[in-house]
Amino acid sequence: MTRDYWMYKASCFSKLYIDGVRTFIRVVEANRVNNGNESISCPCNLCKNFKTFNFIGEIEYHLLQNGFVPNYTCWSRHGKTLVDCGTSSSNINIHKSTYNNDSYVDEDDHHSNDPNDNFNEMFDDMKTNMDDVEQEKLQRVFEEAETPLYSGSKFMKLDVVCRLINLKSKNGWTDKSFTSLLEVLHDILPEDNVLPISTYQAKKLMYKRKKDSDEVDDDVTKNGPPAKILWYLLIIPRLKRLFSNEKEAKLLCWHSEERVTDGKLRHVADSPQWRNIDKKYPEFGKEMRNIRFGLSSDGINPFENISSRHSTWPVLLCIYNLPPWLCMKRKYIMMSLLIQGPRQPGNDIDVYLSPLIDGLKTLWSSGVDVYDAYKKQHFQLRAMIFCTISDFPAYGNLSGYKTKGKKACPVCEDQTSSIWLTNSKKTVCMGHRRFLPKGYRFRKKTIEFDGSIEIITMRKRFDAFSxxxxLNVVLGKRFRVDKNALWKKKVNFF
Known part of the structure; x- marks a missing residue:
């Protein structure tokens, strides 16, 4: 059998291909011993001889998974002189003494001690650790590996599906577009073809084991992938770095030293909330270098497709001490948390906010000693969450308020005026005229609005913490919320 056949035409799951890869590994190891090399370039279809590895087993795994780089029948980088380029794989037999290594023996010797040369032993051992369901799934995979794509085809069903899924992964195809491609290919091929016609059917052919048993190991890395991953980027060291730069430290004092105070609203510092905080916490407001953060969070999918199997939630902090043209620049927006998982954190986002809240508590209570490169002095830096920025669903997760249904307005609460639209099956909030001053002309108009005169006034302010x-909600546990309850939890911000 020619090398061109087993390398590129035989199925990656066939015994012919596996034996050929084992022969290639022997040639590679012999060439490394003869030349005294430490690393070997990987000729798989992904690495393409550009990446090198010190462990020969890594290369073998790549070749079994990805196949060879096209047109590499002459192994010029892996020991061309040891075997002739036209030699068939069945005729290659490199003697044990050539390797100068006792662990490599003749290909027909089934008692080899090489860990990279015991595929059959590993497979037999894996089967003994499987239950009946897993053995049935694995047997089905081997049956698909020996099933032709259609009558007379030289390509096997599993091999074709694996190649198509690799293309899907490399090029970022969506499940919908991949299903459309499978349907078109199924119509083009002969009528008796067995190509799957959906992404779901194609992925069902893949076999993947999570673990050998249900026992929990002390080493968490052996217990399977975690449900979610949290990346926490410390904010205190980053604030110290900002103040260590003279230019940045000066910008952080802009709201106090260079802002024009003429009664017009040009900056967040012109808002009543800023003044109220200074009045309520005079010690905090006295130090102009104290930081006021705006916290923002929302869910995104960074993998170019709309998928319900993955969700990434960044938690960002913007600094309102800066000039208005710099507050929202990417350079000054600090990513403090990155929450990754198959689902959004939902109400349990407080669990992931805990490390950030701990850092903010330190900055609020005692503060941290920071050197100001602009004023050439040390001072106690403090910080606070000035406001949050989010859409309505994320607002519900961050605040704990129930932002769905008839009482979805967090300002009006139980006094929310809402109407159910029968045709569109949506709830809309009305009664916005109550926020107008008393005696305003729009309050008496009926035709232009809902046909009634507005006599209700805006409700009085209330303390959300009350x-x-x-409320005592255990995060991470499912719990039933009273249908009439408007608040679902007590968030960490309180």
Whole structure:
């Protein structure tokens, strides 16, 4: 059998291909021993001889998974002189003494001690650790590996599906577009073809084991992938670095030293909330270098497709001490948390916010000693969350308020005026005229609005903490919320 056949035409799951890869590994190891090399370039279809590895087993795994780089029948980088380029794989037999290594023996010797040369032993051992369901799934995979794509085809069903899924992964195809491609290929091929016609059917052919048993190991890395991953980027060291730069430290004082105070709203510092905080916490407001953060969070999918199997939630902090043209620049927006998992964190986002809240508590209570390169002095830096920025669903997760249904407005709460639209099956909030001053002309108009005169006034301000002071919700556990309850939890911000 020619090398061109087993390398590129035989199925990656066939015994012919596996034996050929084992022969190639022997040639590679012999060439490394003869030349005294430490690393070997990988000729798989992904690495393409550009990446090198010190462990020969890594190369063998790549070749079994990805196949060879095209047109590499002459192994010029892996020991061309040891075997002739036209020699068939069945005629290659490199003697044990050539390797100068006792662990490599003749290909027909089934008692080899080489860990990279015991595929059959590993497979037999894997079968003994499987239950009946897994053995049935694995047997089905081998049956698909020996099933032709259609009558007379030289390509096997599993081999074709694996190649198509690799293309899908490399090029970022969506499940919908991949299903369309499978349907077109199924119509083009002969009528008796067995190509799957959906992404779901194609992925069902893949076999993947999670673990050998259900026992929990002390080493968490052996217990399978975690449900979610949290990346926490410390904010205190980053604030120290900002103040260590003279230019940046000066910009952080802009709201106090260079802002024009003429009564117009040009900056967040012109808002009533900023003044109220200075009045309520005079010690905090006295130090102009104290940081006021705006916290923002929302879910995104960075993998170019709309998938319900993955969700990434960044938690960003913007600094309102800066000039308005710099507050929202990417350079000054700090990513503090990155939450990754198959689902959004939902109400349990407080669990992931805990390390950030701990850092903010330190910055609020005692503060941290920071050197100001602009004023050439040390001072106690403090910080606070000035506001949050999010869409309505994320607002519900961050605040704990129930932002769905008839009472979805967090300002009006139980006094929300809402109407159910029968045709569109949506709830819309009305009654916005109550926020107008008393005697305003729009309050008396009926035809232009909902046909009634607005006599209700805006409700008085309330303390949100009083609504959740008695709530005791265990995060991470499913719990039933009272249908009439408007607040679902007591968030860490309180």
């Amino acid at each position: 609504r959740v002071a008695n």
